[in-house]
Amino acid sequence: MKIGLYFGTFNPIHAGHLIIANHMVEHTDLDQVWMVVTPHNPLKKKSSLLDDYHRLHMVHLATENYPKLKASDIEFKLPQPNYTTHTLTYLEEKYANYEFALIMGEDNLNSLHKWKNYEVILKNYSLYVYPRLETKDVVADGVVNGTDKFDYKNNPKIKMIDAPVVEISSTFIRENIKSNKNVQPLLSPKVWEYIDHNLFYKK
Structure with a gap:
């Protein structure tokens, strides 16, 4: 089985994430896409980042009607800070019969050379890259990068x-x-209900 790993904070998961993930699993050779929720780095200011398990729960809610999309908390179990290369090593050991690939936007591809052990990643894993309108400053593998x-x-x-x-x-x-603007069209109904019920992002 070939698994596409789609990493993100998903704070919150929205329609754009689902469109990309579903396109990848329906129009490539990927059998499943795992939405890997990136945990909060305890060394960084929390700002507006929700608790890890609230974000994971929202991914579960958003993907429950998509049998080929799965919420993953795999990085919750790994040492901080999280590096993609460490996560991939762990997954290879845990799921020896699976083949893994990475899903990323073109903006992240442009800064891949700043990732930890990027040569090893590029040698051993396929990268499925989706287009972006423009490349802005992005967070790549835990480090804020420019548009190199x-x-x-x-x-x-x-x-x-x-x-x-x-x-x-x-x-x-x-x-x-x-x-207090209406964002319901951008979210799965159950995700919106969960956010609204818990008054998330109001402050």
């Missing part, structure tokens, strides 16, 4: 996927909730 370009386009491990361009951000959703 590094040409991987001709690497056989890089698979550029013609997925829909979705420019919905969790930041936009949080800011709009705080401003």
